[in-house]
Amino acid sequence: MSLAANLPSPPLSSSNHHNCKNSNGDGESSAEDPICQVKLPAPAFKWRLVIAYDGTNYAGWQFQQSPPTIQCFIEKALTRVTKLEREDLHIVGAGRTDAGVHAWGQEAHFLTPFKYECLEGVHTALNGVLPPDIRVREVSPAIPEFHARFSVTSKVYRYKIYNDPVMDPFQRYYAYHSAYKLKASAMREAAQHFMGSHDFSAFANASRNDRAPNPVKNIFRFDVVEQGALIQIEVEGSGFLYRQVRNMVALLLQIGREAIPPSIVPVILESRDRKELAKHALSVPPHGLCLVSVNYREDHLRLPSDCPPPSFGRTHTVSKCKLPFY
The missing domain is CATH 3.30.70.580 (Pseudouridine synthase I, catalytic domain, N-terminal subdomain)
Incomplete structure (x- = not known):
């Protein structure tokens, strides 16, 4: 070095x-x-x-x-x-x-x-x-x-749900287990109601400091993808309030169970009241959530002059066998 x-x-x-x-x-x-x-x-x-x-x-x-x-x-x-x-x-x-x-x-x-x-x-x-x-x-x-x-211009989060009567033990730390059969098509329909710019006050837990963040966020993409027993919910937005993603997923789970219709999403959004969401869904645990990527302004990602190139890790190679032949 x-x-x-x-x-x-x-x-x-x-x-x-x-x-x-x-x-x-x-x-x-x-x-x-x-x-x-x-x-x-x-x-x-x-x-x-x-x-x-x-x-x-x-x-x-x-x-x-x-x-x-x-x-x-x-x-x-x-x-x-x-x-x-x-x-x-x-x-x-x-x-x-x-x-x-x-x-x-x-x-x-x-x-x-x-x-x-x-x-x-x-x-x-x-x-x-x-x-x-x-x-x-x-x-x-x-x-x-x-x-x-x-x-930052946007962030991408992914939440994994393992939808099967028996949980895959290899997914237990990275996916939420839902033994209820989920209707993914209803979850996709509901997810579209989150798209665009909204006041997400109803989907935010109380902030852990004394300054109130702006509750208006812009959701650019909200995908619900089935891969066998695994359902992956991926959302990209300009930003997210405290526990907003997990609260949105919790509501989609209830909709996927067909306990409530997809049309409930705009009703809760318009209420701007966290208590309104609590009537229909509780928050999901954190272990299913992953921050996939953070996207930045292109002009701020330019590399400075006279600096070393980025490192993506050092590749090790073996030029010849170092073991003796017998």
Whole structure:
């Protein structure tokens, strides 16, 4: 791993402004502000991480020492690899997944006062000290304008339901078991009522902080796909309120059981009242939910000049057999 310290830094202003039109994501509690001021130290180099994790044994993403969180382990790994203090890294995640929620495409960024000449060594070192249920999938340089949270244009979440009388034991940590036979066509019809821009107050649990996020979200895609006994619900939106995705899935489950009709969705949306949803459905558990990907502004994903290429992991090869022949 080669470092080039004290090199000229890309221009980072002491304060950057971003329009915070995106939301937090399911299982998150931080609020949106019309304009968010982000103070960044200068000089500094910015680096982007794509992270996958099995959330079974963690209390979500957000940093806290006990119980352990994903951010806690990421920051400990970064401090060990970079030799910097936690406060110097300024790590920021795309959103706060809740306890027990998984991720394939969580994103984060961090800062260093030096520039790496090659990212493969850093990438290998991070995964070498992280627990096996947390993996860094990509490390790449980022331009100053990129922000893991404020540059977001949409997020994609997937919820898995195993619909069979007997649960597949290999799916037990990653899919919700429904022994009731579900009518997927009714769930698809209901899902279309979520499409577009709506006030989702009726589908949000109380936020865990004292600032009220914007309840109006835009849903771009809402798919219900059957794959044998597995039903996958995938939703893409501009942002999500706290537990919004799980609450929408809970209502779709009741509709799939044919306990209530698909036409109930606009009625609950228009009520803007969480108590109205509670009359028909309870929230589903977190282990079926996964943050699939975070999408960003294309112009903020440009790679900076004079920086190393992204690392997607080091490929190992064997040039010749090292075992003796007998």
